[in-house]
Amino acid sequence: MAKRMGIRIRRLAAVLALAASANASAELVVIVSARNPAPLLSSDQVAAIFLGQARRFPDGAQAEALDQRLGSHERNQFYAQVAGKTPALLKAHWSKLVFTGRGQPPREAADGAAVRRMVADNPSLIGYIDRAALDASVRPVLVLR
Template identity: 80%
Template sequence: MGHRLHHFLGALAISLGTAGHASAELVVIVSARNPAPALSSDQIAAIFLGQAGRFPDGAEAVALDQRLGSLERNQFYQQVAGKTPALLKAHWSKMVFTGRGQPPREAADSASVRRMVADNPSMIGYIERAALDGSVRPVLVLR
């Protein structure tokens, strides 16, 4: 029993260690039909945190998240807003409680985000760079 438990904990430590270092190259995207110029990470953070509901040109901006717990989502908020999942949850609890906003809708994965954003010029989302195609346009590349 002791040996098996030790082996399990070792494997767990290895998988946790690799999860911490794995990162995809993410791109923030809008529909190919959306004329928005490149955006700064601050502008994007404001849209995704419910602090801005418009693109710089005044058009409506609707944020679309990846699913809760996904590597892409955790990495996106860490890179654009410096927020861990716990800080993000606290942010939205406060926003919802004070009636100042609702968190973005969620899509299952990069392909779903790309499809929804491509079909709706007011949406903005983030996907793995490998999922980019001509239906969407990158407004920020996160490295």
């Protein structure tokens, strides 16, 4: 029991540390192609797509999440803010879904520029980038503060 409580406290501390570092970081935006008619999304809707719980945008169109590379600051910040998950918790989440055959983690792109290019070219994709990297090829559907 005490061991489990210690693990929970460490996890909570890690999430809080990630959230604190996120506040000192650049502002992230969740983006879709400029050709995608999806409305603004809530954090819960975005989390559901990125955690494999939803495969469609609210209008019914297919949604495919695109992550930044494993270990990147942007990825860690994104999951801490949207899903409240540390990298370890996220790995455990996907391990369980893959093992049970209920899902596969999102594809990865090398960096924010690659995410923006790929999302701009495919209206089904949804990704996240630094707000400063926005251009007319994509549009934000959620701003993370």
